[in-house]
Amino acid sequence: MSGETKTQNALERFISKTRELFAKESDLDKRWTALSPILAELLADPEVLEASKSWPDCVPADGRAENLLFYEDPDYGFAINGLTKGSARQGGRARIHDHAHIYTLYGVLDGRERIERYERLDDRSKPGYAKIRKSTDQLVGPGEIDLVKPYEAHTEVTVGQRTVAIIIRSEKGGGFNQGRYNPETDGYYESLGPRQTPVEMLPKRAGAE
Ligand SMILES: [Fe+2]
DSSP states (O other), X not given: OOOOOOOOOHHHHHHHHHHHHHHHOOOHHHHHHHTHHHHHHHHTOHHHHHHHTTSOOXXXXXXXXXXXXXXXXXXXXXXXXXXXXXXXXXXXXXXEEOOXXXXXXXXXXXXXXXXXXXXXXXXXXXXXXXXXXXXXXXXEOTTOEEEEOTTOEEXXXXXXXXXXXXXXXXXXXXXXXXXXXXXXXXXEEEEEOOEEEEOOSSOOOTTOO
């Protein structure tokens, strides 16, 4: 023990500010809107950007995406994920999907990609059917944050560069079905969300316990 006050790194700071916010704001729309500037601080941290260069590439397999899992909060249940799309993914587009009942903040840390958002036009009464229409198509880059509310359909499209995102979810994905949409056939189905691969977000500090 050195007796020095241990300074928090960007991840620890993000977690304590998020827990503080969740403790005082129970209205979910307000809570997730207020979380955006806290995530912006994490995305702006040079140590996080540097560390992200050696995060492993996420690889979709067996019909499931992969997310890096940095943290899951034991009390509030929110999860901090990473999503890296390396050279093998270029020119690819993720399936159009929703995140079921959870709230998500999708923050771009490195690289640029396009985010497409869709609106649902039918009344959700017909099984296996969903009529959707593209509502926005935006090129996003470092520091930009997209709030995805429950059941909102969207996808990301790579534009020829490695991209890295930090994703905050109200609940860890992978354990429940999410909606999948095919606008060409108006088809809809559900399947499990991303596999969660535990990874350290930041290198362990020398002497840290
Ligand atoms: Fe998504």
